[in-house]
Amino acid sequence: MTELAALRAACTKHEARRMEALATPAAIQTFLDSIEYSEEERYRCPLTVLRERKGHCFDGALFAAAMLRRIGHPPLIVDIIPNDNDDDHLLAIYSVRGHWGAVAKSNYSGLRYREPVYRTLRELVMSYFDDFFNALGEKTMRAYTRPLNLKTFDSLHWMTIDDNLDAIGVRLDAIRKNRVLTPAMIRSLTVADRRSVQAGLLGSKPEGLFKAKPPRSHSC
Numbered sequence: 001m002t003e004l005a006a007l008r009a010a011c012t013k014h015e016a017r018r019m020e021a022l023a024t025p026a027a028i029q030t031f032l033d034s035i036e037y038s039e040e041e042r043y044r045c046p047l048t049v050l051r052e053r054k055g056h057c058f059d060g061a062l063f064a065a066a067m068l069r070r071i072g073h074p075p076l077i078v079d080i081i082p083n084d085n086d087d088d089h090l091l092a093i094y095s096v097r098g099h100w101g102a103v104a105k106s107n108y109s110g111l112r113y114r115e116p117v118y119r120t121l122r123e124l125v126m127s128y129f130d131d132f133f134n135a136l137g138e139k140t141m142r143a144y145t146r147p148l149n150l151k152t153f154d155s156l157h158w159m160t161i162d163d164n165l166d167a168i169g170v171r172l173d174a175i176r177k178n179r180v181l182t183p184a185m186i187r188s189l190t191v192a193d194r195r196s197v198q199a200g201l202l203g204s205k206p207e208g209l210f211k212a213k214p215p216r217s218h219s220c
Contacts, residue, residue, distance in 0.1 A: 019070070025103050032060045038208065043169075045165060058165075
């Protein structure tokens with residue numbers, strides 16, 4: 001039995017109808033926007049996300065990848081890597097007529113859906129740059145991974161079982177990263193303005209925010 005078939009078989013009739021309604025990337029994003037953001041340090045497979053209607057960015061990316069797979073896209077995810085004062089962020093990516101888009105679950109309003117209008121993966125990732133800040137407004141994006149095809153984890157039943165999802169995180173840590181900033185660029189970064197931070201945090205769940213450390217003060 002394929003992973004998609006196993007997911008369908010595991011669903012109740014109500015869950016199957018809900019899943020069948022997610023027929024476009026935009027519909028998948030709308031579903032992710034409707035569920036509760038999880039501050040818990042646990043991973044949920046797509047079936048659990050569907051049932052519990054809860055998840056963080058890792059759970060949301062896996063769910064979106066599974067739903068994109070169901071409508072004909074490969075289940076691809078990309079991890080955006082921050083500095084050490086923020087959380088990373090996972091995207092489920094898809095291509096339409098040679099252009100990239102993304103679906104994502106986030107506690108920040110600007111780190112979610114992207115239309116498939118980006119010519120390269122780097123263009124897509126960089127569209128998140130100015131919105132990729134921590135609660136202090138520090139712009140923290142530093143790199144991103146090459147796409148990871150979750151089909152390689154089908155033997156672990158990643159779409160229907162929670163237990164083995166750590167293996168995906170381990171693989172993301174190991175694969176090649178593409179840096180987006182030079183040291184000189186990092187030194188010259190500005191802090192996001194107050195309105196941008198307020199907009200980014202609109203509707204956020206405070207318990208799920210990374211506890212960013214304030215910059216160190218320098219004594220004379």
